[in-house]
Amino acid sequence: MRTDPLALITVLVTDCGSTTTKAVLFEKKPDGWRQTFRGEAPTTVEEPVADVTVGALNAFTEIEEISGRKFLRYSGHSVEDVPFIVTESDQSKGIDLYLSTSSAGGGLQMIVCGVVKEMSAESAARAALGAGAIVLDTLSADDGREEHEKIERIRHLKPDIVLLTGGIDGGTKSHVIEVAELLLAASPKPRFGETLKLPIIYAGNKEAKNEVSEILKGIAHIESVENIRPTLEEENLKPARDLIHDFFLKHVMSHAPGYGKLLKWTPVPVMPTPGAVGKMIHDFAIRRSLQVVAADIGGATTDVFSVFKNNKGSEFVFNRTVSANLGMSYSIANVLIEAKTAGIKRWLPYEMSDNEIHDRLRNKMIRPTSIPQSIDDLNLEQAVCREALRLSFLHHRKLAVGLSGQRQSRGIADIFTQSTGREELVDLKALDLVIGSGGVLSHAPDRAQALLMMLDAYELEGLTQLAVDSIFMLPHLGVFSTVHPEAAEEILMRDCLINLGHAIAPIYPQKFKDPILAIVKLEGKEIGKVRKDEVTLIRSNSIGSGKVQLSIEPTHKTIDVGVGRGEPNLKEIEIGQVGIVLDGRNRPINFPQDEKERISWQQKIYDNLTLKY
Amino acid sequence: MAFTPGLKASYSAQIAKTRELPLVGRTLVKVGDTVKSTDEVLSADLPGNLHILRISEKLGIDPDEVLDAIQKNNVSIGKKVKQGETILEHSGLFGLFKSRFESPCDGVIEYISKTSGHVGVRESSSPLTITAYIPGKVINISEGKSVTIESQGAIIQGIFGVGGEKIGILHDLNITDNKAITEADIPSECSNKILFGGTSPSIEIINEAAKRGAVGLIVGAIDDQALTEYLGYDLGVAITGDEDVPMTLIVTEGFGNLVISNRVLSLLKKFNGKSGSINGATQVRAGAVRPEIIVIHSNEDKAVIEKDKSQSLELGSQIRVIRVPYFGAYGQVVELPNELTLIETGAKARVLKAKLNDGRLVTVPRANVELV
Numbered sequence: 001m002r003t004d005p006l007a008l009i010t011v012l013v014t015d016c017g018s019t020t021t022k023a024v025l026f027e028k029k030p031d032g033w034r035q036t037f038r039g040e041a042p043t044t045v046e047e048p049v050a051d052v053t054v055g056a057l058n059a060f061t062e063i064e065e066i067s068g069r070k071f072l073r074y075s076g077h078s079v080e081d082v083p084f085i086v087t088e089s090d091q092s093k094g095i096d097l098y099l100s101t102s103s104a105g106g107g108l109q110m111i112v113c114g115v116v117k118e119m120s121a122e123s124a125a126r127a128a129l130g131a132g133a134i135v136l137d138t139l140s141a142d143d144g145r146e147e148h149e150k151i152e153r154i155r156h157l158k159p160d161i162v163l164l165t166g167g168i169d170g171g172t173k174s175h176v177i178e179v180a181e182l183l184l185a186a187s188p189k190p191r192f193g194e195t196l197k198l199p200i201i202y203a204g205n206k207e208a209k210n211e212v213s214e215i216l217k218g219i220a221h222i223e224s225v226e227n228i229r230p231t232l233e234e235e236n237l238k239p240a241r242d243l244i245h246d247f248f249l250k251h252v253m254s255h256a257p258g259y260g261k262l263l264k265w266t267p268v269p270v271m272p273t274p275g276a277v278g279k280m281i282h283d284f285a286i287r288r289s290l291q292v293v294a295a296d297i298g299g300a301t302t303d304v305f306s307v308f309k310n311n312k313g314s315e316f317v318f319n320r321t322v323s324a325n326l327g328m329s330y331s332i333a334n335v336l337i338e339a340k341t342a343g344i345k346r347w348l349p350y351e352m353s354d355n356e357i358h359d360r361l362r363n364k365m366i367r368p369t370s371i372p373q374s375i376d377d378l379n380l381e382q383a384v385c386r387e388a389l390r391l392s393f394l395h396h397r398k399l400a401v402g403l404s405g406q407r408q409s410r411g412i413a414d415i416f417t418q419s420t421g422r423e424e425l426v427d428l429k430a431l432d433l434v435i436g437s438g439g440v441l442s443h444a445p446d447r448a449q450a451l452l453m454m455l456d457a458y459e460l461e462g463l464t465q466l467a468v469d470s471i472f473m474l475p476h477l478g479v480f481s482t483v484h485p486e487a488a489e490e491i492l493m494r495d496c497l498i499n500l501g502h503a504i505a506p507i508y509p510q511k512f513k514d515p516i517l518a519i520v521k522l523e524g525k526e527i528g529k530v531r532k533d534e535v536t537l538i539r540s541n542s543i544g545s546g547k548v549q550l551s552i553e554p555t556h557k558t559i560d561v562g563v564g565r566g567e568p569n570l571k572e573i574e575i576g577q578v579g580i581v582l583d584g585r586n587r588p589i590n591f592p593q594d595e596k597e598r599i600s601w602q603q604k605i606y607d608n609l610t611l612k613y
Numbered sequence: 614m615a616f617t618p619g620l621k622a623s624y625s626a627q628i629a630k631t632r633e634l635p636l637v638g639r640t641l642v643k644v645g646d647t648v649k650s651t652d653e654v655l656s657a658d659l660p661g662n663l664h665i666l667r668i669s670e671k672l673g674i675d676p677d678e679v680l681d682a683i684q685k686n687n688v689s690i691g692k693k694v695k696q697g698e699t700i701l702e703h704s705g706l707f708g709l710f711k712s713r714f715e716s717p718c719d720g721v722i723e724y725i726s727k728t729s730g731h732v733g734v735r736e737s738s739s740p741l742t743i744t745a746y747i748p749g750k751v752i753n754i755s756e757g758k759s760v761t762i763e764s765q766g767a768i769i770q771g772i773f774g775v776g777g778e779k780i781g782i783l784h785d786l787n788i789t790d791n792k793a794i795t796e797a798d799i800p801s802e803c804s805n806k807i808l809f810g811g812t813s814p815s816i817e818i819i820n821e822a823a824k825r826g827a828v829g830l831i832v833g834a835i836d837d838q839a840l841t842e843y844l845g846y847d848l849g850v851a852i853t854g855d856e857d858v859p860m861t862l863i864v865t866e867g868f869g870n871l872v873i874s875n876r877v878l879s880l881l882k883k884f885n886g887k888s889g890s891i892n893g894a895t896q897v898r899a900g901a902v903r904p905e906i907i908v909i910h911s912n913e914d915k916a917v918i919e920k921d922k923s924q925s926l927e928l929g930s931q932i933r934v935i936r937v938p939y940f941g942a943y944g945q946v947v948e949l950p951n952e953l954t955l956i957e958t959g960a961k962a963r964v965l966k967a968k969l970n971d972g973r974l975v976t977v978p979r980a981n982v983e984l985v
Contacts, residue, residue: 147665151663177728185664189635215724325849333848336849359868363867363869363940365897366773367772367867370935370936370978370980371936371960371978373981377958445958
């Protein structure tokens with residue numbers, strides 16, 4: 001296997017997901033790097049197979065069949081040694097490199113513990129999430145729960161890894177020791193290998209390292225890294241994240257069925273799937289100096305990633321959150337509980353009884369692989385998607401505050417503002433690009449539906465570009481970017497991201513009366529007007545394609561089209577597949593209270609976007 | 614192929630159940646033993662709760678003083694203590710204001726923190742036993758961890774359930790036309806009975822059945838609201854089995870107003886009055902777990918054990934549609950086009966054509982049917 005980027009021509013990458021193992025082939029062609037073939041097969045970590053490599057080999061075989069390229073030495077059965085033909089002189093055979101990500105068996109599941117909820121515990125959550133973990137619970141000395149409740153909770157959960165933090169270096173030790181005692185009292189058992197000790201990472205006050213190790217050594221395999229919060233003004237997540245990745249490979253992956261073999265097939269560490277997606281989005285945003293929000297909405301969970309400039313505008317800050325129980329199938333009923341029936345109903349362009357909504361969504365929950373056949377059923381699922389995205393994004397905005405994932409300093413003054421409404425990093429007016437991933441967005445029958453779902457869910461402001469991940473390739477590109485970042489970005493732009501288009505949403509005073517909010521021009525020629533409370537679409541087939549100069553001119557000095565009140569927004573854009581949506585609804589969106597009026601208002605939006613209902 | 618394979622409903626099948634301990638313990642049977650469903654096959658000692666005694670904070674003294682005082686009292690790691698036994702006695706200024714700290718429970722001193730002076734007392738362990746759940750023969754043992762029991766009998770899977778393992782006598786509610794259950798359908802005495810029949814029980818009916826002693830209720834469908842009231846909370850994710858409910862509830866078809874399929878109902882009726890093992894545990898994810906009804910029987914009237922039916926769709930396959938607009942309808946596959954077909958939503962999907970039992974000829978995505 002080769003890892004020198006210049007020597008790479010054919011690269012095979014898998015993402016071993018909970019249900020499906022997706023394999024893709026990246027190839028260097030005369031016109032550059034492309035994603036060429038794709039194969040998938042059910043993931044085989046469960047009994048009776050209980051060997052992840054069987055599913056991977058099935059996915060490889062599908063690629064061999066479709067592409068006609070022979071790269072397997074063995075087929076049809078799992079083997080201990082590397083099963084690939086490495087390309088030599090005959091360029092038509094073999095591969096140069098194999099890489100993989102994994103979220104099989106529910107991904108990396110962690111408990112994080114700190115002393116203060118909004119300080120060390122929050123930093124610990126950020127470290128775990130950034131490393132690609134699902135945080136099962138965040139415990140802290142001040143989280144409002146009784147000690148016995150916390151012990152019960154820890155016992156009930158079976159994490160892969162626990163991250164324990166607390167205290168600044170040289171500060172008081174007793175609090176973090178109390179948290180360690182809590183872990184001892186609960187004696188949590190690891191998810192894999194019941195006879196093994198639970199891996200615990202200690203990243204707290206360095207002075208308490210020995211005592212914490214002493215307390216926990218009987219029940220856990222404990223290793224320490226630099227403090228996550230060495231001082232009040234500093235957050236240092238990287239050492240903890242690196243050790244989480246290391247533990248993930250050593251203690252989690254190696255015990256998962258068949259992973260021992262899979263790890264030997266690749267010279268590059270297997271990454272947790274969300275960690276790989278996060279890396280791709282982070283690197284892409286920084287290289288292009290873009291502020292980005294990306295969401296992957298799955299059956300059970302919704303991951304949200306963001307890259308925004310910090311409050312001083314000097315540095316890009318990456319954040320990831322995962323809403324573990326907001327999804328489109330296994331967790332669909334949880335979206336219903338959180339959004340309430342009214343929250344889902346308000347997006348529907350027709351009447352549907354509460355009972356009908358409840359029964360349909362519960363039936364989807366118990367039969368998760370079924371797909372909408374009728375338009376009303378599709379619209380119901382898309383309404384649920386809006387709410388799942390909206391709720392996940394709210395959750396994300398709460399965590400994407402203050403400190404960054406990189407080592408950086410904050411002033412004492414910032415600390416004082418931390419507990420009293422810290423400044424959010426997410427700034428919708430500054431947001432350049434929204435990326436959507438997951439079946440409900442990527443496979444929406446009409447791309448305009450995907451665009452509208454994201455516009456509604458995030459309530460975008462000003463001018464924002466929207467895109468979808470064509471076939472959920474971001475994990476593959478993320479792990480590939482650890483070897484060849486330029487090639488990964490080339491494929492991202494050419495084969496992964498589908499540019500849907502742009503949304504223009506002026507913000508205006510609630511009492512604003514005039515019907516026209518802004519004039520939109522392309523290359524100096526008017527193409528449309530943003531009308532108050534209306535949503536309209538200028539389809540791309542009426543405005544051409546390629547890069548064009550866009551101007552949005554507010555009609556009044558109180559209207560903000562993304563660059564400040566009364567200021568025109570001028571930007572070069574690339575016309576997307578759908579076109580440009582003009583959204584005249586104010587923020588937050590005001591839904592008509594009367595049900596009939598609301599339905600006809602939604603119908604008008606669907607009509608304007610030529611969407612069926 | 615993307616479709617939901619049919620749930621099991623087999624008169625006679627080889628059934629193997631692996632019973633596992635959550636922690637390493639003891640195996641109480643050996644390979645070849647014959648066990649009853651209620652026999653204990655595994656046991657373990659669950660570690661007791663750890664009480665953390667924050668003595669220095671409680672008495673307002675330094676950790677060093679705590680360590681000195683407990684040493685004087687001969688308290689050390691591994692020492693057994695009784696509830697109320699003195700852990701520490703501390704004399705205040707000039708020997709005045711003596712204060713004591715007593716153990717809150719019977720247990721063993723597990724640790725003494727040199728930094729904080731905190732003392733951990735672990736309560737005695739409590740026994741945990743695992744029963745066989747189904748009668749049969751022990752065929753495999755992983756010492757101290759698991760036991761596999763094999764038997765032959767009927768197995769029926771539901772689509773969704775709540776509540777854990779129960780053993781009882783199957784009792785047919787004899788509800789004509791499989792209608793909604795009324796209070797009159799519930800026998801006045803249901804102790805250890807697993808009731809089956811009917812659909813959409815109200816919360817009052819469910820509670821009444823449980824009150825009269827039923828250990829299980831098997832119905833075609835349930836109303837979302839009744840389920841929420843029975844559980845006492847809204848169920849968000851389809852992972853069940855640990856609910857604190859008096860009676861296990863198994864739904865064979867789904868939510869709404871669906872009747873138990875003929876195939877399942879006729880099978881259940883064959884075992885009316887027989888002992889069955891049921892479990893409502895459901896996990897709708899990879900490695901899906903569905904609720905189950907198992908009746909072990911001698912299989913006298915059927916010599917051959919049924920093999921699992923083919924899991925692939927074929928012309929003539931009997932199906933049920935599991936999504937609107939034909940939700941709940943039964944039919945037969947009449948065409949299986951290979952190419953992707955445009956459906957009403959505008960998506961292209963692999964479809965089949967089916968003749969429904971009411972005579973309609975319909976096109977349905979293959980993902981939206983299950984074999985019956």
